Amino acid sequence: MNPRDLTYPEKVGLTLCLGIILHIACLGQCTNNLSTRTFDTTLTSNGFQMYSLSFPQWSPDSGVLVSVKLSAQVSSMYGFTLTNEGAGSATYPYSLTIGQEDVISGSALSSPYTGLTYQDVGSWSLLPEQSVTYAPFVFLNNHITSDSITSNTTPFLGTGQVSLNYMSFTYTDLTAENNSTYEYSDNITNSMKFSLQYLVCQSGVLATNLSTWSAELISPGTVRLSWTDANEVPDRQYQLQRSTDGVNFTTITTIPAESDTQLHQYGYMDHLPDGYTGTIYYRLQLDDGGHLSWSAVRTLTISSLDHILRIYPNPAVNYICLTTGQTASDWQVEIFAAGGNLVQKQTCFQSSILHIQLNINMSQGVYFVRVTDLRGQQTYTTSFIRQAQ
Numbered sequence: 001m002n003p004r005d006l007t008y009p010e011k012v013g014l015t016l017c018l019g020i021i022l023h024i025a026c027l028g029q030c031t032n033n034l035s036t037r038t039f040d041t042t043l044t045s046n047g048f049q050m051y052s053l054s055f056p057q058w059s060p061d062s063g064v065l066v067s068v069k070l071s072a073q074v075s076s077m078y079g080f081t082l083t084n085e086g087a088g089s090a091t092y093p094y095s096l097t098i099g100q101e102d103v104i105s106g107s108a109l110s111s112p113y114t115g116l117t118y119q120d121v122g123s124w125s126l127l128p129e130q131s132v133t134y135a136p137f138v139f140l141n142n143h144i145t146s147d148s149i150t151s152n153t154t155p156f157l158g159t160g161q162v163s164l165n166y167m168s169f170t171y172t173d174l175t176a177e178n179n180s181t182y183e184y185s186d187n188i189t190n191s192m193k194f195s196l197q198y199l200v201c202q203s204g205v206l207a208t209n210l211s212t213w214s215a216e217l218i219s220p221g222t223v224r225l226s227w228t229d230a231n232e233v234p235d236r237q238y239q240l241q242r243s244t245d246g247v248n249f250t251t252i253t254t255i256p257a258e259s260d261t262q263l264h265q266y267g268y269m270d271h272l273p274d275g276y277t278g279t280i281y282y283r284l285q286l287d288d289g290g291h292l293s294w295s296a297v298r299t300l301t302i303s304s305l306d307h308i309l310r311i312y313p314n315p316a317v318n319y320i321c322l323t324t325g326q327t328a329s330d331w332q333v334e335i336f337a338a339g340g341n342l343v344q345k346q347t348c349f350q351s352s353i354l355h356i357q358l359n360i361n362m363s364q365g366v367y368f369v370r371v372t373d374l375r376g377q378q379t380y381t382t383s384f385i386r387q388a389q
Helices: 008-029 304-308
Strands: 034-045 048-056 064-084 092-105 113-126 131-149 161-176 182-201 210-219 222-229 237-243 250-256 264-271 278-288 291-294 298-302 310-312 319-323 329-337 342-351 353-357 365-373 378-386
Touching (some): 034 161, 064 113, 092 131, 113 131, 161 182, 237 264, 250 264, 342 353
Antiparallel strands (some): 064 182, 092 113, 237 250, 278 291, 278 298, 329 365
């Protein structure tokens, strides 16, 4: 059959079928190479609010997008007062149900998604001017509404932003029988976390001859990138790529392969902009004459204290001092050898300057220090060189 002989609807149908076949093939190849990337935002409301949200699209260069999961996690506190405003001496029955409706919509979706949940609070028979009051109670505790998109992920692909609309509505259904009159007031406090999660097939991640691949923060502004490879393809190019969002990567340098059968160790020092803080992502793109494959993504988080944390003397012989630049707190200090094994651990209480006596069995070389604020549960890193006595 010649494709030129197909009608337009037949061509569309053929394209859809090929897309489904490729999607299934990708899933089969990605059994061990599926990864996720999540973006989220925290929201609050007093019971009803509509939000316009924007998230990064997924770059096709970063892997095949298998599916998109949208979710809203809601916690709600609900309190109320109900008063019978009727006349006479008869009692009047009332019943109360409260519910939560979450609606996700936008041009990226073929149709809006709605999630509903409700709870019967109770029934009461009240005399005129009699009231019932509930102090704020937990209506929802991390209740999740979610939708997965697998059939059409195209609107989520690109290097721009995807826009979504989210409506959060906590509603009240109060039933009053016998035409009774009443006064009702409520107190609603909601917190929501809206998330977009990409499920990605990274076929070609960690080629069989890519033995190791690591990214290490060796000082507040310097990241050491290293990898080993064997049986390299002739004329291979290693393109080191960096990203600040885990989706859109930029090549920072290109290193040619040695291109022989021996095992080779490669390295590169990436010097970050002065004062950089936040999460940073690295990957290797292997270019074999136009055929591209990628390493796993390595992630580092650099905090403001990484730029304040100072170590001296450096090089060191018998001890090191760490100045945190913070008020006194409780700290855990861990020292690691270059190979990653823990060689020393110490806790310092009520301190801002940490004095660490070095283990006499430590050999010469580079060591990494991980400092954890035991109160704030924040972790920071630095490094030093141990010299012989």
